[in-house]
Amino acid sequence: MRASDLAYEGLRQDIIDWVLPPGSTLGEIETAERYRVSRTPVREALARLAAEGLVSTSGRTAIVTSLTRKDVLELFELREALETQAARLAARRRSPERFAELLEEFRRGPSSEGDADPRRPYFLASELDVAIDAACQSRYLQSALEDIRGQIARVRFHARSNPHREERAIEEHIQIVEAILSGDEMFASQVTAVHLRNSLANVLDSLPL
Incomplete structure (x- = not known):
């Protein structure tokens, strides 16, 4: 499995399971360290999650979207x-x-x-x-x-x-x-x-x- 897929699957599951609740900040460096990948796969994973509406991105930081x-x-x-x-x-x-x-x-x-x-x-x-x-x-x-x-x-x-x-x-x-x-x-x-x-x-x- 590609590094970007690993980061995507890990992030997505943690968001779904509320390990990362709404409002959680996902900096590229910290997220890369968390899932043991480089920053480029993290950026790709965050872009996919943003397309699904699970995160919103601003620069190099993403935030788990709200659930009101x-x-x-x-x-x-x-x-x-x-x-x-x-x-x-x-x-x-x-x-x-x-x-x-x-x-x-x-x-x-x-x-x-x-x-x-x-x-x-x-x-x-x-x-x-x-x-x-x-x-x-x-x-x-x-x-x-x-x-x-x-x-x-x-x-x-x-x-x-x-x-x-x-x-x-x-x-x-x-x-x-x-x-x-x-x-x-x-x-x-x-x-x-x-x-x-x-x-x-x-x-x-x-x-x-």
Whole structure:
């Protein structure tokens, strides 16, 4: 893996995991030392993160972008527009095998082979995102979704404290997968919108905004 990719992956994950919370300053020298690369790969990584909206840059310093209530509301407005359309197209163009596998995984719940894994629902949610992106067969829509994935992951990481919401989210994901499998475009769009609105309410209750 290239040094710029190492720096990008490390920085991106630390931002998503809130190791680097909003407002953190990312000087080139300090960041290069942190990820054990030179300053040129750091500049390349910061440019990629700026394109995703995870950092803002000024000269040789970058700052992890804020995450205010307004930011979250605007992000979810865009998510709903993009993801409901993606779900609709996925229902129209899907290959059933992958979604049948995901349906079994979601129905299995947060335990894998008998061992509870608190991160499993979020892994499955990401897998569903990938499956829908592929099934919708729209490179422009996929590109727009990819641009906000980092922001979504950052919000999702800090919204894990409500076990009742986690259980409900699994049920909502099952509805989404079932709608796509059945080829019901309208229902796939509708249940995706409901899921996102419920997720937004949970996020606004749990994030330290």
